[in-house]
Amino acid sequence: MADDLHPAIASRLDDDGQRYTSGRRKLVEVLEGAGRPLTAAEVLVEGDLAQSSAYRNLAVLESCGIVNRVAGSDEFARFELAEDLTDHHHHHLICTSCGAVADFTAPDGLERSLDELMAEVARTAGFQADHHRLDLFGRCARCHDL
Known part of the structure; x- marks a missing residue:
């Protein structure tokens, strides 16, 4: 679904009154390329992103069903793209x-x-x-x- 990924995400955000900003797109691209769930800190490093906007954008993407939170056995939540967007x-x-x-x-x-x-x-x-x-x-x- 890689070709349809970004339009599908833009549509979900639009349905929630949100925009698909360059920062949100960068977060999605980092998660798409990771091959595994990433902690917020890993997302920051991989995407070379500002901490305040990255955390806020992860919360928006999660609330719109674009990103899923994966609870590990430590205190760090991990994030990955929703399965229905990746078909994986x-x-x-x-x-x-x-x-x-x-x-x-x-x-x-x-x-x-x-x-x-x-x-x-x-x-x-x-x-x-x-x-x-x-x-x-x-x-x-x-x-x-x-």
Whole structure:
């Protein structure tokens, strides 16, 4: 969806009475190129952005459904583009030692099984599920060897 990404984001912002400013576009480009969820500090460094506007713009992008917040095991939230904008359904590996977050994609068969299981759980609870996300907690390769 890379060709459609920026017009889709501009439309979502417009629907919320917001503009797609150059600062917001830079944040989106940093997250798009990262390949993993980034902390706000990492976004600042990667994008060479001013701290005050970056935090404010991340909040706007999150409230408009453009950016998702990923909670790690440390005190730092991480941010990534919303899946429906990237067409890349994925899950997270979260290190309980250093807080690192990495994306992974489940094989199709496992994803179908998860969908079926989640639908059954939701149905049993009288809950209407929109989507699922699987977060695996443990220690990354770097921390495991320590």
